[in-house]
Amino acid sequence: xxxxxxxxxxxxxxxxxxxxxxxxxxxxxxxxxxxxxxxxxxxxxxxxxxxxxxxxxxxxxxxxxxxxxxxxxxxxxxxxxxxxxxxxxxxxxxxxxxxxxxxxxxxxxxxxxxxxxxxxxxxxxxxxxxxxxxxxxxxxxxxxxxxxxxxxxxxxxxxx
Numbered sequence: 001x002x003x004x005x006x007x008x009x010x011x012x013x014x015x016x017x018x019x020x021x022x023x024x025x026x027x028x029x030x031x032x033x034x035x036x037x038x039x040x041x042x043x044x045x046x047x048x049x050x051x052x053x054x055x056x057x058x059x060x061x062x063x064x065x066x067x068x069x070x071x072x073x074x075x076x077x078x079x080x081x082x083x084x085x086x087x088x089x090x091x092x093x094x095x096x097x098x099x100x101x102x103x104x105x106x107x108x109x110x111x112x113x114x115x116x117x118x119x120x121x122x123x124x125x126x127x128x129x130x131x132x133x134x135x136x137x138x139x140x141x142x143x144x145x146x147x148x149x150x151x152x153x154x155x156x157x158x159x160x
Contacts, residue, residue, distance in 0.1 A: 002145075003132045007112045014108055016141060017084070017101035019067055020074030023141045025134075026086070028107055030146065032096070035083045049153040054098055056085055063098045069129055069149045070142075080104070088146050090154070097150065110134060115143065128152070 006012065014025035015034075033056075040052040040063055052063040063083065067073070080103035087094050115132045129152070131143040 003115065003117060006115065006131060006143075009112055011109050012112055014110060014141075014143075015084070016105040016108060016136065017082075018080075018103040018105070019070065019101065020072040022070070022072055023105070023136060023139065024066075025108075025136075025141045025143055026084070026146060030086045030088055032085045032087055034104055035085065035098075037081055037100075038083055047153070054083065056096070056098065059096065061085060061096050061098045063100060064150065064153070066099050066144065066149065069153055070126065070144065086146065088150060090147060090150055095150075108136075 013028040015028050015031055016023055016025045018024075035056070038054045038056075040054055042052055043050075046052075048065065049068050050062045050064045053060050054063050055061075082101050082104045083098050084101055084104065085096065085098050087096055089095075090097075115134045117132050118127055118130055129145055129149045131145050133140050133142050135141075
């Protein structure tokens with residue numbers, strides 16, 4: 001999803017979460033459920049981005065580490081850690097994936113007019129992986145482009 005298509009709607013409902021010290025928001029429409037931490041199974045030889053899978057109601061679901069794609073190096077493990085199960089369009093088909101969040105904060109509806117492009121000087125974040133950002137109650141909130149992240153990470157593995 002790109003910023004222009006996002007701004008075609010007046011508002012968007014987002015789920016805010018923490019990855020390290022960064023606050024991110026994902027469209028609530030992609031969220032299927034939020035789970036307490038689950039046992040994970042490591043997949044031998046898997047790429048670092050999706051090194052584990054989890055059992056979600058009898059389905060094997062890849063557990064992605066968005067910190068790798070976004071270059072977030074801080075680790076944060078506490079009782080607020082959660083697993084978000086998402087349905088994303090990948091290669092034109094809906095796919096069930098999971099991501100780990102250091103904390104999940106809230107569901108918020110924001111005006112899309114308040115979403116801005118990343119500044120050109122914001123080279124610490126991969127621009128292809130972020131739709132934009134907005135000013136939240138406690139600071140800036142990044143909007144990751146999850147389909148772009150998953151497609152790029154999958155393509156990297158396929159060419160390796």
